[in-house]
Amino acid sequence: MNTSHSSTPKTAPKVLAFDVFGTVVDWHGGIAREVQALRPQVDGDAFALAWRAGYQPAMRRVMSGELGWTLIDDLHRLILEGIVAQFGLADLTEAEKKHLNKAWHRLQPWPDVVVGLTRLKSRHVICTLSNGNLGLLAEMAKGAGLPWDCILSAEVFRAYKPDPATYLGVAKVFDVAPADVMLVAAHQDDLAAARACGLQTAYIERPAEFGAARPKDVTPHADNTRHARDFLALADQLGC
Incomplete structure (x- = not known):
């Protein structure tokens, strides 16, 4: 599925912030x-x-x-x-x-991740926004070849998602408006919390997050700015 919604703003996000566990890695x-x-x-x-x-x-x-x-x-x-x-x-x-x-x-990334991130990085700042700590995320990036521009963590803000300090913290770090940040995640609750802070949101389908025997419901949610099958489809949508 390569779906976007009519609510998609005309202004492309400047920063893409990625949830990690489940969204980026299996x-x-x-x-x-x-x-x-x-x-x-x-x-x-x-x-x-x-x-x-x-x-x-x-x-x-x-x-x-x-x-x-x-x-x-x-x-x-x-x-x-x-x-x-x-x-x-x-x-x-x-x-x-x-x-x-x-x-x-x-942990290793889903098959589309490294190529997808590399494409998205060509037009956007890409960073993590994970509850994982900095050391964990840095070692993961090194081992999995994840091409982040910046690693942001709950550790930076001393608050775990869904605390607004995490989502708004990304905008503050990069000195942009919350609407210039898009959270990319495979979890609707994470995305809803980001939207409440004024961020754009992109849902990524990861039907096998809990194992192939327990496929997730990946039905599109109309409130998300974007809905994409994977990072490659998101890159297509964002013109990367």
């Missing part, structure tokens, strides 16, 4: 492979889903003040400690846990 497939490389008997699909399921509750503990500011690397480790026993992994060594926790740094 977290489900990557985590499933990593845990099975350590312990082949583990159900990698279920493990990946369980680890990711702890993500929002862990961030809420930070946002509520129960936990002080905590990097995603550290939240991932807290979640990992909470699920190892149920998957028969209580015997993992400290070194194995550290290695597994860094799996999030080693």
